[in-house]
Amino acid sequence: MSAFTSLSSAALKGFFRDKVALFFSFAFPLMFIVIFGLLFADQGAEQIEIGVTGDGPVIQALESTGAFDLTEFDTFQEGFAQVRDGELPAVVAVEGSTVTLRFAASDQTAAATVRGIVEGVVNDVNLRSAGVEPQFQVRAQQVEDSSLKPIQFIVPGMMSWGVALGAVFGSAFTLVSWRKKQVLRRIRSAPIGIFTVLGSRLVATMMIGIVQAIVFIGVGTLPLFGLQLAGRWWLAIPVLLLGIIAFFAVGLVIGAFCKTEEATSGVANAVIVPMAFLSGVFFPLDGAPGWMQTISDFMPLKHMNEGVSAFLVNNQGPEALVMPSVVLAGFTVLMLAIAAKVFNWESS
Amino acid sequence: MSANEAALMPPAIAVEGLRKSYGDLKAVDGVNFEVIEGEFFGILGPNGAGKTTTMEMVEGLRKPDGGTIRIFGESPWPRNTSLLRRIGIQLQASAFFDKLTSIEQLRTFAALYGVGGDKAAEMLELVGLSEKADTREDKLSGGQKQRLSIACALVHDPDVVFLDEPTSGLDPQARRNLWDVLESIRERGKTIVYTTHYLEEAEELCDRVAIMESGKILALDTPASLVKGLEAPTRVLLKKGVISAELAREITGVESAGEEGDLLTITTRDPGPVLAHLAENVPLDTLQVRTTTLEDVFLNLTGRAYRE
Incomplete structure (x- = not known):
């Protein structure tokens, strides 16, 4: 075995025998996948529950849109009372040719959705009953493979986060503990380059990252969670590997600064936890204020997550590789430059 | 070998006017010595005498402020990889890869020198750790770790071995066991340079000793001559x-x-x-x-x- 493979396999053996490292690399992110996966299992495909009275073509058309979960009431007053009490967002009453809509303005999004759909349905029924051929037609088709079910962003998010976490801790702890235990000096007293040593550790980290990804995706695709991979999922692999390199470099910077394992753990968490929230791996940042989204654009984890999601679940083309690759590679160069400047073979 | 034969051979290690200061402290202050091939050379003195600093400069791990060092005619500083192949360095007994067994440590260290791990089992036997081949480093006792770290320094078959306080912190029995290990390394024809603060140990093991104090070598000779020279x-x-x-x-x-x-x-x-x-x-x-x-x-x- 060459020095490189021998060192890689030493690093892998060390990792797979370390229960704490295994927990944080596998069980910890998996725990979030399971919790979020079960918690948000029904969201996304959710129908809006509304009340109806009467029957006829309008009610039938409303039902066939699939957007509503209809609750029938005998009288309009009953349904109206439910809306007033905040139990339902809206009630639709059909009496002869009059369609009455009453909605609660407290949830404006739901109200607008209900209004839009009900008006659309009524117009459609009007045209058909008048026997008029519509002059304009909307052809709508959804883009995603299966709407945005929460599991579709939970798995890529937790995967990016878990793999990044493993890469940061892997390289930072190795560097600090090797320096403290004089393994670094011992390596320096052998005719081997530091790049062979770091490179072999990086390859081990990449292998661990790939195993993590397989496990997380494997669990996500269980029928219980129902993750569906897009056709070009394999294009996520280069993004994943570039992400591992970038976060390995982040770990080197932390490992170059810190003297003890305790300090390393603290600093690594202080970096990775806020970054995780600012990168939208736990929940999407679509609703976040603009300044926060601007900060988010500078987070390598955000770009790693977007790149991974683009191919894993969003079925984007290869051009979606460009942005994440450029950002992650640039970030890696920056981190390596800092690490090289701060790095010290010895603690004194 | 006789004194005459030894005098004819070029020294394995030649140190002249070696100097190193940390601020105002002159850690090593004009040290000269030569080590002959196959010799068991001891540097002894109390803690803080400058033994380890001297050793680290000779090993090429620290840059001297002044003076020259030649090992087989070559300078160890700046980092000299062809020389590194010929020297084995034992550092403190915790310099191991995480969670690896004794035999895996030896194979990994061998890989650092680009040599196969075929000597690993032999080295474990040499230091009396064959039974601990599959024991992880964190499960070894202090004496066993010391012996393993010495085996790791030998696994690439170096010509010169540097051992920094290999017996410190060991109980008397473990120290005695280690003496046997050191003797058997000498029997293999290796040149050994080692530091210790146990005087009676140096007397027992070394061909020649340099007594250091405050960065200077006060005396350098065979233990017998030093004692005899005292005429006490x-x-x-x-x-x-x-x-x-x-x-x-x-x-x-x-x-x-x-x-x-x-x-x-x-x-x-x-x-x-x-x-x-x-x-x-x-x-x-x-x-x-x-x-x-x-x-x-x-x-x-x-x-x-x-x-x-």
Whole structure:
């Protein structure tokens, strides 16, 4: 075995025998996948529950849109009372040719959705009953493979986060503990380059990252969670590997600064936890204020997550590789430059 | 080898005018010595004498402020990878890869030198750890870790081995075991440079010793010559009352005799006849002979008692 493979396999053996490292690399992110996966299992495909009275073509058309979960009431007053009490967002009453809509303005999004759909349905029924051929037609088709079910962003998010976490801790702890235990000096007293040593550790980290990804995706695709991979999922692999390199470099910077394992753990968490929230791996940042989204654009984890999601679940083309690759590679160069400047073979 | 043969061979290590300061502290202050191939060379002195700094500069791990170092004619600084292949360095006993077993440590260290791990099992046997081949580093005792770290320094078959305080912190039994290991390394023809603060150990193991104090080498010779050069008298200790001090002084060859506590101390430069005389006149089980040791040499050189 060459020095490189021998060192890689030493690093892998060390990792797979370390229960704490295994927990944080596998069980910890998996725990979030399971919790979020079960918690948000029904969201996304959710129908809006509304009340109806009467029957006829309008009610039938409303039902066939699939957007509503209809609750029938005998009288309009009953349904109206439910809306007033905040139990339902809206009630639709059909009496002869009059369609009455009453909605609660407290949830404006739901109200607008209900209004839009009900008006659309009524117009459609009007045209058909008048026997008029519509002059304009909307052809709508959804883009995603299966709407945005929460599991579709939970798995890529937790995967990016878990793999990044493993890469940061892997390289930072190795560097600090090797320096403290004089393994670094011992390596320096052998005719081997530091790049062979770091490179072999990086390859081990990449292998661990790939195993993590397989496990997380494997669990996500269980029928219980129902993750569906897009056709070009394999294009996520280069993004994943570039992400591992970038976060390995982040770990080197932390490992170059810190003297003890305790300090390393603290600093690594202080970096990775806020970054995780600012990168939208736990929940999407679509609703976040603009300044926060601007900060988010500078987070390598955000770009790693977007790149991974683009191919894993969003079925984007290869051009979606460009942005994440450029950002992650640039970030890696920056981190390596800092690490090289701060790095010290010895603690004194 | 004889002294003549040794003088003809170029030294394995030649150090001249070696100097290193940390701020105002002169850690190493003009050190000169040569180590002959196959020699067991000891650098001894109390903690803070400059032993480790000297060793680290010779190993090429630290840049000297001044002076020259040649190992097989080459300078170890700046980092000299062809030289690194020929030297083995043992650092503190925790310099291991995480969670690997003894045999895996040896194979990994061998890989750092680009050599196969086929010597790994042999080295484990050499240091008496064959039974611990599949034990992880964190499950080994202190003595076992020391032995493993020495095996790791030898696994690429170096010509010169540097051992920094290999026996410190070990219990007496583990130290004795390690002496056997060091002896068997010497038997393989390796040149060994080692530091210790145990004087009696250096006396037992080393061909030559350099006694260091405050960054300087105070004396450098074989332990026997150092002791002999001191020309200190042999001391014979007897229980008080077995023989009086006056009578003792009359024995031929006795230099002085005096009582202290419950012991009578007789000094002589001719212990043979004195002991023969005493053997005829006093019960031998009350008698102890103290010859000069390196501790006396240290006392003589520095004017103060040696503290480890």
